[in-house]
Every structure is written in structure tokens, then in C-alpha cells.
Amino acid sequence: MNTIEKQCPITANHIKVALVGQPNVGKSMLINSVSNAHLHVGNFSGVTVDKTEVLFDYKKYHFTVVDLPGTYAFTDYTIEERVTHDYLCAEDYDIIINVVDSTNLEKNLQLTSELLTMSKKVIIALNMSDEAEKENIIIDAEYMSELIGVPCIKVSAATKMGIANLIDAVVMKHESSKNRPKLVFSEPVEEEIAQIVWYLDKHKFQSENSYRNIAINLLKNNKRTYEELHDEPIWTELQPILIEASKHIELHHDSDDVKEAFAEEYASFNRGVVAEVVKQESVKEKKTLTEKIDNILIHPIFGIPIFLFFMWALFQLTFEIGAIPMDYIDSFFIWLGDTIGATIANDDIRSMIVDGVIAGVGAVVLFVPNIIILFIGIALLESTGYMSRVAFLLDGFFHKFGLHGQSFIPLVTGFGCSIPAYMSARILKNDRDRLLTLFIIGFMSCGARLPVYVLFAGAFFSPDMAGNILFFIYVSGAMLGLIAAKVLKLTAFKGVDEPFVMEMPKYRLPSVKLIWHTVLTKTMMYLKKAGTFIAGAAMLVWFLSNYPHNLTLQQEYASKIEMAVSESEKMHLQNKLDEALLEQSYLGSIGKFSEPIFEPLGFDWKMSVALQTGLAAKEVVVSTLGVLYALGSDVDQESNSLVTAISENISFASAIAFIVVIMIYLPCLAASIVFTREAGHIKYFFYLFFFTSVTAYVMAFIAYHITLLIV
Amino acid sequence: MKTLKDCEKACRVKVLKLNTKGDLKQRLISFGIMKEAILEVLEHAPAKSTIEVKIGKMRIALRAQEAQLIEVEKI
Numbered sequence: 088m089n090t091i092e093k094q095c096p097i098t099a100n101h102i103k104v105a106l107v108g109q110p111n112v113g114k115s116m117l118i119n120s121v122s123n124a125h126l127h128v129g130n131f132s133g134v135t136v137d138k139t140e141v142l143f144d145y146k147k148y149h150f151t152v153v154d155l156p157g158t159y160a161f162t163d164y165t166i167e168e169r170v171t172h173d174y175l176c177a178e179d180y181d182i183i184i185n186v187v188d189s190t191n192l193e194k195n196l197q198l199t200s201e202l203l204t205m206s207k208k209v210i211i212a213l214n215m216s217d218e219a220e221k222e223n224i225i226i227d228a229e230y231m232s233e234l235i236g237v238p239c240i241k242v243s244a245a246t247k248m249g250i251a252n253l254i255d256a257v258v259m260k261h262e263s264s265k266n267r268p269k270l271v272f273s274e275p276v277e278e279e280i281a282q283i284v285w286y287l288d289k290h291k292f293q294s295e296n297s298y299r300n301i302a303i304n305l306l307k308n309n310k311r312t313y314e315e316l317h318d319e320p321i322w323t324e325l326q327p328i329l330i331e332a333s334k335h336i337e338l339h340h341d342s343d344d345v346k347e348a349f350a351e352e353y354a355s356f357n358r359g360v361v362a363e364v365v366k367q368e369s370v371k372e373k374k375t376l377t378e379k380i381d382n383i384l385i386h387p388i389f390g391i392p393i394f395l396f397f398m399w400a401l402f403q404l405t406f407e408i409g410a411i412p413m414d415y416i417d418s419f420f421i422w423l424g425d426t427i428g429a430t431i432a433n434d435d436i437r438s439m440i441v442d443g444v445i446a447g448v449g450a451v452v453l454f455v456p457n458i459i460i461l462f463i464g465i466a467l468l469e470s471t472g473y474m475s476r477v478a479f480l481l482d483g484f485f486h487k488f489g490l491h492g493q494s495f496i497p498l499v500t501g502f503g504c505s506i507p508a509y510m511s512a513r514i515l516k517n518d519r520d521r522l523l524t525l526f527i528i529g530f531m532s533c534g535a536r537l538p539v540y541v542l543f544a545g546a547f548f549s550p551d552m553a554g555n556i557l558f559f560i561y562v563s564g565a566m567l568g569l570i571a572a573k574v575l576k577l578t579a580f581k582g583v584d585e586p587f588v589m590e591m592p593k594y595r596l597p598s599v600k601l602i603w604h605t606v607l608t609k610t611m612m613y614l615k616k617a618g619t620f621i622a623g624a625a626m627l628v629w630f631l632s633n634y635p636h637n638l639t640l641q642q643e644y645a646s647k648i649e650m651a652v653s654e655s656e657k658m659h660l661q662n663k664l665d666e667a668l669l670e671q672s673y674l675g676s677i678g679k680f681s682e683p684i685f686e687p688l689g690f691d692w693k694m695s696v697a698l699q700t701g702l703a704a705k706e707v708v709v710s711t712l713g714v715l716y717a718l719g720s721d722v723d724q725e726s727n728s729l730v731t732a733i734s735e736n737i738s739f740a741s742a743i744a745f746i747v748v749i750m751i752y753l754p755c756l757a758a759s760i761v762f763t764r765e766a767g768h769i770k771y772f773f774y775l776f777f778f779t780s781v782t783a784y785v786m787a788f789i790a791y792h793i794t795l796l797i798v
Numbered sequence: 799m800k801t802l803k804d805c806e807k808a809c810r811v812k813v814l815k816l817n818t819k820g821d822l823k824q825r826l827i828s829f830g831i832m833k834e835a836i837l838e839v840l841e842h843a844p845a846k847s848t849i850e851v852k853i854g855k856m857r858i859a860l861r862a863q864e865a866q867l868i869e870v871e872k873i
Contacts, residue, residue, distance in 0.1 A: 162828060346824060350827040350832055479843055587864065588864055590829065
């Protein structure tokens with residue numbers, strides 16, 4: 088395609104195109120081939136679903152193509168459908184390109200029929216023409232254009248066939264005046280439409296949309312059209328006409344649902360169109376490749392083991408390969424901190440930059456390899472069409488706990504890290520299913536909690552028992568999660584069971600370009616959004632644990648350290664100083680303040696503080712305990728002295744309660760932020776906070792008292 | 799009354815009625831499951847909790863509970 092020199096964007100001609108189609112018709116691929124030049128790809132996000140915008144120039148026009156999420160019909164059932172529906176009804180754009188799958192025309196035209204009743208210019212892109220030809224499906228595009236009354240252009244996003252024709256058609260359509268699509272209904276419906284049109288005409292009703300379309304939308308009970316007309320003076324007279332008309336149509340269709348009646352009307356119109364324009368050479372019905380693959384992958388017996396193997400592989404890849412660059416990233420940020428720290432003279436500023444900002448940002452970047460691998464994996468599973476099969480296989484089991492078949496993937500990911508787990512919950516299309524899954528991901532103990540478990544298991548159990556204890560902790564966490572899901576389903580997420588009706592798309596080889604694009608935009612979004620939030624939050628925690636400064640305390644210890652004779656005594660004093668400083672910091676005050684709350688669980692103020700710093704990151708729990716028990720902050724879970732200190736200072740029952748709290752309470756700050764973003768509203772964060780805190784508290788209380796009784 | 803839930807594998811049926819309302823009905827209709835549509839049962843998930851049907855060229859998975867709401871007759 089010829090791109091011309093960039094013109095001033097204000098004086099130049101703009102054409103804004105909305106790309107609409109059912110899921111799996113190759114919209115994203117089409118947008119890639121249309122904008123070969125790839126001048127600019129921007130992302131603006133809705134709640135969780137993104138519309139992609141592509142800009143390019145052609146002839147004398149500036150094109151903006153908006154790729155809207157796939158939708159089966161004009162309903163608000165899934166987030167995608169809502170985003171698309173809202174965009175098409177409320178936003179400003181010039182023309183709709185309706186992408187349809189040529190190999191499955193009749194079904195795709197169902198959405199087209201609904202688009203045609205809007206007051207917009209429409210062009211139909213008959214995508215996957217090459218595939219259709221291979222399947223001996225021949226479509227007479229010209230005849231089809233004539234029948235429906237809108238241009239129909241054969242294209243193939245895969246082979247780039249017809250792309251230029253499509254753009255030319257858009258330009259031509261844009262320059263021409265609107266022409267009315269021809270959507271023909273059955274006799275009774277046409278009668279009613281005619282009557283309403285006549286009525287609107289009689290009153291010279293002012294509207295951008297044609298009278299015919301208004302009539303159709305009114306008969307279809309279209310909310311927006313109703314709202315528009317509701318305040319008009321003609322409404323009082325129009326209403327009885329509409330009620331009569333609806334009754335008539337419902338009677339004709341033997342249904343009490345006018346939307347169903349219209350769906351049937353569309354279906355029969357489309358059947359007619361397809362019968363006229365599509366010639367399919369009768370080939371013997373043989374098993375398609377998809378059916379052959381499905382025979383294995385969704386086999387009643389082998390299906391689940393095969394899936395478990397795939398999951399195991401993905402999990403291994405994510406956390407094994409992902410761990411390799413993690414060390415490098417970690418040491419890079421340590422190096423960066425040291426290097427930059429050396430150039431800053433002021434102690435406070437250096438501490439803020441190095442311990443606050445760099446450490447905080449580093450902690451975010453650390454997860455990027457995991458996220459990239461996981462997203463590639465998920466993009467592969469999704470774009471091949473396998474994900475739908477997984478939902479099919481597992482829905483039976485998960486539905487017993489009020490979850491959805493696809494909940495499995497985020498939940499398993501949660502054992503590694505909650506952040507990618509929350510993000511992968513996007514594969515759940517339904518709001519309630521997704522929210523429920525988001526709420527229980529935290530019950531799957533993430534990798535960062537492992538050090539805490541290892542520490543406590545080592546302190547209170549013999550080494551050969553510790554492994555079993557660890558396994559027990561993980562399994563009981565997961566069980567608790569499923570029970571929590573059931574409880575939430577029966578209480579907070581009560582209501583009608585969300586239905587499970589989904590398409591099992593054809594298996595397709597994934598496109599490298601598309602996967603790269605998806606993974607890149609998702610990763611950038613993670614870095615940009617979570618990164619800015621987390622850097623800020625890390626600075627806050629740093630501030631709380633470092634301020635207010637207490638100079639007298641520092642001087643007092645400084646002189647003591649100076650007087651100390653041995654290295655170990657110096658070390659001991661330094662640790663004492665750290666403890667004293669932390670105790671009088673804002674964070675320490677919070678710990679002291681909250682001590683009475685945690686007393687019934689057998690926690691002292693140090694454990695309370697450790698739990699609260701754990702809100703920032705679970706890894707911090709161990710190092711906080713280290714600081715608080717005056718052992719220095721450089722301890723890890725294998726440090727013997729910390730193990731000894733803990734077994735000496737903490738009672739067995741308190742330790743059990745502590746583990747229970749760690750298992751259940753709020754995930755780390757980074758995860759909480761991602762949770763809030765994925766859930767779509769800050770209120771869900773407070774719900775999660777309340778839910779996990781109360782559950783953790785009650786369970787820990789029970790565990791504490793039962794242990795006290797037994798031991 | 800026979801419903802889609804009762805159908806065995808490889809069974810071909812015609813939809814007579816959708817015994818449901820609101821969102822679910824819209825959902826089914828948007829997939830083309832409406833009166834007069836021809837369905838073929840392709841596969842059942844373990845314990846028959848989920849059922850896969852073919853309509854036209856499209857394969858659709860639905861829960862047994864949803865399948866029970868679709869009245870069909872064998873053809």
C-alpha cells in the first residue's frame with residue numbers, strides 16, 4: 088500500500104474505522120495486514136479488555152482503525168461484548184468494517200444484521216477467503232453486496248489478499264452518501280415496521296437514523312432507542328402502537344420474547360442470503376482436523392491427564408526458566424543501587440533512592456521474565472483454541488465449588504506468584520466468575536511465602552518431618568481456597584448460577600507476530616502501571632520503617648559500638664540499634680498499636696510487625712523477624728540462629744497461628760495492586776482485605792486454641 | 799419431553815423450544831441455538847457434566863444444566 092507524506096492531522100481528512108466481528112474471525116490479524124506500515128499502535132484499556140488503535144495514511148486520508156473485542160451479538164454478557172457495544176453506540180466513528188469468517192457465513196451474519204440497524208456506514212470484509220476456497224465454498228461477493236445493500240469485499244488477512252480493495256471500498260463508502268441496507272423481515276414484522284415508519288413520518292420526527300431502523304430498534308426493545316424517544320411528545324401516542332405491534336410479532340413467532348423473535352427473523356433472512364450467494368460443492372462429510380485432534384484432547388479418559396501434563400510443563404517453564412534471569416536482574420539492581428548510592432552524599436536521599444525507589448522498582452522488574460513466559464504460554468493455549476477445551480474438561484469439577492472450568496489456570500499459577508495469577512484470570516470472560524477466582528487466588532500459597540514456612544517448619548519440626556509439613560501447608564491452603572470459593576458463592580456471589588455456554592473454536596496454528604504483539608503490550612502495561620504504583624508504595628514502606636529518626640538513640644549506640652571490644656559484640660550492638668530504631672519508627676508504633684488485636688492469637692508486637700511488613704512483600708516477613716529478634720537483617724530461612732531464636736521466643740501454638748495467617752491473609756502489595764486493577768474497582772480491594780483478614784484471624788484463632796489444647 | 803441433556807453421542811436433533819429467559823436465552827440465541835436449529839452431539843466431558851454440540855460449522859460447549867433447558871426432538 089502506498090503511504091504518502093504525513094499531513095497536518097487537523098486539516099487532513101480523517102476516517103475513523105471501527106473493526107467489528109465475532110470472536111475468532113481474524114480481526115487482529117486483519118488489522119495487522121491493513122496497517123502493514125505499523126506507524127503507531129496505541130493501547131487504551133477498558134476495565135480489563137483493551138481496544139487497539141492503529142493509525143496509518145492512505146491516499147489523502149488519515150486512517151484510525153479501532154480493533155474492538157470480538158462479540159457474538161449486541162448483548163452485554165461478557166466484558167468484550169460490553170466494550171464493543173458501548174463503543175459502537177456511544178463513540179464517534181465514521182464507518183464500520185464488519186469482519187466475517189467466510190467459512191462460516193450464516194452464523195457471522197447474525198451480528199451483521201444487528202450492525203445494519205445502526206445509522207452507520209457498514210462494509211463487510213469476507214475474511215478467510217483463501218480458507219473458504221480450500222473448503223470449496225464459493226461466495227458471490229457482488230451479488231451479496233446487492234442483496235444486503237452494503238459493499239462486501241473478499242479478503243484474506245493471512246495471505247494479504249484483497250486488503251487494498253477493502254481500503255478503497257472504505258474510502259469510496261466514506262465519500263458516498265449513506266445508502267440503506269436491505270434487511271427484509273417476514274410479512275407480519277414488515278407490516279408493523281411500516282406502521283411505525285408511517286407514524287414517525289406523519290409527525291416529521293427528527294433523527295439521524297432512518298425511520299425504518301428506529302422502528303426496528305423499537306420493536307426489538309432496544310434500550311437506547313427507547314431512552315431517546317421517551318422524552319419526545321410523540322411517545323404517548325407511539326407507546327400503544329408498539330405494545331400492539333410486539334404482541335402481534337410475539338404471537339406470530341409463538342414466543343413471549345421479542346428479541347428471540349427478531350433473532351429468528353435475522354436467522355431466516357441470513358439463511359436466505361447464504362442460500363443465494365454461497366455455492367458449496369458438495370464434498371463428502373469427512374472428519375475435519377479439528378475433530379480428529381478433539382478426539383484425543385477432549386477424550387473422556389485421556390483428556391485430563393494430557394491437560395495436566397501441559398499445565399505442569401507451563402508451570403515448570405514459568406518458574407524454572409523464569410528464575411534464571413531473575414538472579415541477573417536482582418544483581419543488576421543491587422549493582423545499580425550501589426553505583427547510584429555512591430554518587431549521593433546525603434544519607435537520607437541515598438537511602439530513599441537506593442532502598443526505596445531502586446529496590447522497589449527492582450522487585451517489580453524481577454517478575455517480568457515469569458510474566459513474559461506465562462503470557463506466551465497462555466497466548467499459545469488461547470490462540471490455538473485449546474483453552475476452551477480445558478474449560479470443557481474441568482468445568483464439572485470446578486463447578487461443584489462454584490468456580491468455572493477456566494479458573495484452574497489462574498489458581499495453579501497462584502502457587503508460583505499471585506501477580507501473573509491475577510493477570511491470567513482475564514481468560515475468564517464472565518465478571519462474577521472472574522471476581523470469585525480473583526478472591527481465592529491468594530489461598531494458593533505463592534513462592535514468596537515458602538521462606539516463612541521453611542523457617543517455622545525448621546524451628547518446630549524435625550528435619551524429616553518438615554517436608555511433609557510444607558506439603559500439608561500447601562494442600563490445606565488449596566483446600567481452604569476451594570471451601571472459601573463455595574462459601575463466597577453461597578454468600579457474596581450468590582445468585583443464579585452463571586451459565587456455561589461457549590464456543591469451541593477451530594484449532595489454529597498461532598501466529599508468531601500476534602503472540603509477540605499480545606505479550607509485548609501486556610508486559611509493557613504491567614511495567615508501566617504496576618511499576619509506577621509499586622515504586623510509590625515501596626517508598627512509603629521505606630519511609631514508615633525509617634522515620635522518625637532518633638538521633639539520641641543513634642548516638643548512644645554509636646558510642647557503645649565504638650567502645651565494644653570484639654567484632655561480634657559490635658555486630659550485636661548494631662542489631663540492637665536496628666531493633667530499637669525499628670521499634671520507635673512509625674512502623675514500630677503501628678506494631679505496638681496493633682499488638683492488642685493480635686494478642687488473642689498469641690502474637691507479640693514483633694510478630695505483628697512482621698505480618699504487617701509482609702503486606703509489602705512476603706519475603707520481608709523473614710527479614711523483619713531477623714531484625715526484630717536482633718540478629719541482623721541479612722538472615723534467610725536457613726539461618727540457624729534465627730531458627731533457634733524463633734523456637735526459643737515463640738510458642739508452638741503461636742507459630743501455628745502465625746503460619747495460618749501467612750497462608751490466608753492479603754497477598755503482597757504488588758499483588759494487591761494488580762488484584763485491584765484486574766477486579767476493576769478499589770472497593771474489591773477492601774472486600775478482599777476484609778475477607779482475607781477475617782478468615783485469617785478466625786482460622787488462626789481456632790488453630791491457636793486447638794494447638795493449646797492438644798500440646 | 800426430551801432435552802439436549804438426554805442425547806447420546808453422535809445424536810442429531812432439532813431444537814423445539816428454549817425453556818429459559820433473559821441473558822442465557824440471549825446467549826444461546828447469539829450462538830445460533832434457537833428454534834428450528836439442527837444440533838449434533840459431539841462429545842461429553844467426564845461424568846457428563848458438560849456437553850459439546852455442533853451447530854452449522856460451530857462447536858459449542860454447554861453445561862448439562864443448560865442443556866436440560868433446550869427442548870429437542872430427534873431427527
